[in-house]
Amino acid sequence: MTAPLGVILAGGRATRMGGGDKGLLMLRERPLIGHVIDRLTPQCATLAINANGDPARWDDFALPVLPDSVADQPGPLAGVLAGLDWAAARGADAIVTAAADTPFCPADLVARLQAQVGPSGLCLAASPDSTGRLQRHPTFGLWPVALRDDLRVALTDGLRKIVLWTDRHASGVAVFDSVPHDPFFNVNAPEDMAQAETLLGRA
Incomplete structure (x- = not known):
């Protein structure tokens, strides 16, 4: 299958980390989002960052910065829509999304999502939690450009929960x-950063 475009969702406000952009917090002398970029770059045709506010704070990464096209920052689905609009303008069929605060995202994310795609072209990632219960990770998905207008209508109608739309x-x-x-x-809290340091050392 053709490599999709990749969009890193960087809209989190890091309230438990003191505010600011979580993706710019440093892990082993590299921003969290830098680790995500390293993992996604070999899997995608090209990358962009979804973020609102001054795009200059992402200049170090030399990637397009896509603001939400829906008002009031309604959440990750707005970032997905911004990515789909960007992909449509480039003539692409799909995007893959990942969160900016997940430094260990899979090196085979795209291939695995493409292998399990649903009839609509959608696929979400999932993994078992500590109890063995399967948890979907809705900021990690394969999204077909063909559904972007449907998503725009859903957001305009007030939908915010990703899995309600994907279901x-x-x-x-x-x-x-x-x-x-x-x-x-x-990484949601300072203790998560400490754990990430430990995991990175093991890796």
């Missing part, structure tokens, strides 16, 4: 192993 379209699910650690581990 409407019979999304596939790609399951990733959580051993030795969950590849979708994300």
Whole structure:
């Protein structure tokens, strides 16, 4: 299959980390988003960052910065829509999204999502939690450009929860192993950064 475009969702406000952009927090002398870029670059045709506010703060990464096209920052789905509009303008068929605060995202994310795609072209990533229960990770997905207008209408109508929209379209699910650690581990609090340092040392 053709490599999709990649969009890194960097809209988190890091309230538990003191505010600011989580993706710019440093992990081993590299911003969190830098680790995500390193992992996604070999898998995607090209990358962009979804973020609002002054785009200059992302200049070090030399990537397009896509603001939400929907008002009031309604959440990750708005970032998906911004990515789909960007992809459509480039003549692409799909995007893959990843969160900016997940430094261990899978090196085979794209291939696994493409292998489990649903009939609509959608697929979300999932992994088992510590109890073995499967948890979907809705900021990690394969999204077809063909559904962008449907998503725009859903957002305009007030939809915010990603899985409510993906379930409407019979999304596939790609399951990733959580051993030795969950590849979708994300940094939400200072203790998570300490854990990320430990995991990176083991890697």
